[in-house]
Amino acid sequence: MSHHPTSAPPVTGKVRTRIAPSPTGFLHLGTARTALFSWAFARHYGGEFVLRIEDTDVARSTQESVDQILEAMRWLGLDYDEGPIYQMQRLERYREVAERMIAEGSAYRCYCTPEELETVREAQRARGEKTHYDGRWRPEPGKVMPPPTGVPPVIRLRNPRDGVVTWDDLVKGSISISNHEIDDLVLVRADGVPTYNFSVVVDDWDMRISHVFRGDEHVNNTPWQINIYAALGAPQPFFGHVPIILGDDGLKLSKRRGAVSVIDYREAGYLPEAMLNYLARLGWSHGDEELFGRAQLVEWFDGSHLAKSPAQWDAAKLNWVNAQAIKHTADAELAELVAVHLARRGISAPTDVRLVAMCALFKDRCATLVELADWLAMYHGDLGARDAAMDALVAAVPAAALSALADRFQQVEWHQVAIAAAIKEVLASQGLKMGQLAPAVRVVVCGRPQTPSLDAVLALFPRETVTARLRGHGVAGYN
Numbered sequence: 171m172s173h174h175p176t177s178a179p180p181v182t183g184k185v186r187t188r189i190a191p192s193p194t195g196f197l198h199l200g201t202a203r204t205a206l207f208s209w210a211f212a213r214h215y216g217g218e219f220v221l222r223i224e225d226t227d228v229a230r231s232t233q234e235s236v237d238q239i240l241e242a243m244r245w246l247g248l249d250y251d252e253g254p255i256y257q258m259q260r261l262e263r264y265r266e267v268a269e270r271m272i273a274e275g276s277a278y279r280c281y282c283t284p285e286e287l288e289t290v291r292e293a294q295r296a297r298g299e300k301t302h303y304d305g306r307w308r309p310e311p312g313k314v315m316p317p318p319t320g321v322p323p324v325i326r327l328r329n330p331r332d333g334v335v336t337w338d339d340l341v342k343g344s345i346s347i348s349n350h351e352i353d354d355l356v357l358v359r360a361d362g363v364p365t366y367n368f369s370v371v372v373d374d375w376d377m378r379i380s381h382v383f384r385g386d387e388h389v390n391n392t393p394w395q396i397n398i399y400a401a402l403g404a405p406q407p408f409f410g411h412v413p414i415i416l417g418d419d420g421l422k423l424s425k426r427r428g429a430v431s432v433i434d435y436r437e438a439g440y441l442p443e444a445m446l447n448y449l450a451r452l453g454w455s456h457g458d459e460e461l462f463g464r465a466q467l468v469e470w471f472d473g474s475h476l477a478k479s480p481a482q483w484d485a486a487k488l489n490w491v492n493a494q495a496i497k498h499t500a501d502a503e504l505a506e507l508v509a510v511h512l513a514r515r516g517i518s519a520p521t522d523v524r525l526v527a528m529c530a531l532f533k534d535r536c537a538t539l540v541e542l543a544d545w546l547a548m549y550h551g552d553l554g555a556r557d558a559a560m561d562a563l564v565a566a567v568p569a570a571a572l573s574a575l576a577d578r579f580q581q582v583e584w585h586q587v588a589i590a591a592a593i594k595e596v597l598a599s600q601g602l603k604m605g606q607l608a609p610a611v612r613v614v615v616c617g618r619p620q621t622p623s624l625d626a627v628l629a630l631f632p633r634e635t636v637t638a639r640l641r642g643h644g645v646a647g648y649n
């Protein structure tokens with residue numbers, strides 16, 4: 171029976187999923203989303219999730235990239251039950267499977283030199299044909315081809331010449347690709363390193379992967395993989411090809427257009443649970459639900475309602491999701507998190523009750539932890555630059571009013587209620603309105619014209635900092 175992608179996919183036996191990043195760069199958002207889908211699917215069905223590092227592109231794979239991938243997985247909380255498994259540690263196994271295929275007639279050695287292959291391709295191009303391997307080493311009944319000496323062979327798949335490869339994609343529905351359109355793929359290169367399509371099948375088979383979620387750039391690879399499964403007599407997993415993520419500008423997300431590394435978002439002050447929430451909604455939905463946590467995602471994510479069309483990145487929405495997550499994070503936890511961002515600016519803030527109270531006061535106004543750190547910097551000597559508009563707000567109030575406020579502050583108990591009363595007294599004695607005095611006080615003490623309730627904001631400064639800044643207004647430098 172044909173599977174309809176708006177319903178949950180067939181699940182029989184143990185669910186095992188995997189993410190198989192190539193360590194040629196950071197863990198980018200697209201891969202993180204696929205990892206998230208694979209992880210949530212496995213967790214939903216009580217299955218297992220495997221991390222495999224596809225490091226066969228030896229020239230471009232780096233340990234640094236592996237480390238970054240592991241770090242990003244950890245940050246997002248995508249825990250895996252097995253791995254990381256490195257393909258370069260499994261070369262023997264690929265060789266063994268390839269030899270078995272040669273013995274069984276589903277693969278063969280090809281001794282073409284790169285120059286020969288190029289000549290073939292040139293001729294095909296000249297005839298206006300799509301370039302493909304011309305099958306010159308493909309074994310056929312009665313064909314005798316003595317191998318040349320000194321040419322290290324590659325191993326090729328003896329791909330069926332006829333027929334159509336069809337599968338029920340978990341995301342895209344039924345897909346068919348004719349064998350006429352695909353050639354005899356290289357399985358193992360001359361140096362013994364397998365190609366992606368071969369190692370991925372051997373691994374998914376050996377690791378008993380039941381459902382493969384991956385980016386839809388791999389749709390064209392899947393027919394080869396299915397043919398390899400068939401040649402091996404191996405059970406074929408279900409495939410779900412997830413559409414790409416488009417940037418705000420409608421083009422494919424890429425490094426050139428803004429950050430696409432998961433870790434960059436940590437640096438920019440996003441919370442992992444917000445990232446997880448936002449990424450899950452890119453190409454998947456559960457009714458109208460926009461805000462949900464990890465446990466809820468696992469409960470809902472049964473593999474249904476994966477979108478067929480590309481998802482669009484929406485930075486404003488991510489900020490909204492992150493702002494909600496910040497709002498719902500306990501103040502003490504936020505203090506720990508924001509301390510890291512303050513430290514980056516050279517501010518070492520103890521995570522004490524004062525920092526916790528600051529987080530409570532400002533967290534409703536922040537889309538990111540960086541914005542929260544921006545607010546809190548004023549408590550640590552960093553007032554930033556003052557512009558002409560801010561100068562004008564200060565100039566609109568007599569300097570005497572500000573020193574009168576400093577004097578009054580000197581005499582009261584230093585807490586919010588007393589501070590509020592002191593401000594009222596000075597307003598009365600100076601004949602000023604709150605709307606005049608408060609902006610000037612904010613500029614000289616906080617370095618910005620707007621803040622939450624002034625008394626609450628001031629109460630979190632040491633009294634001496636406030637009085638010194640009030641007295642020193644108009645002087646270059648604040649401290």
Ligand code: GLU
Pocket residue numbers: 189190191192224370383384385388
């Ligand atoms: N290494 C491949 C990639 O990063 C894995 C594709 C797959 O999941 O099969 O695109």
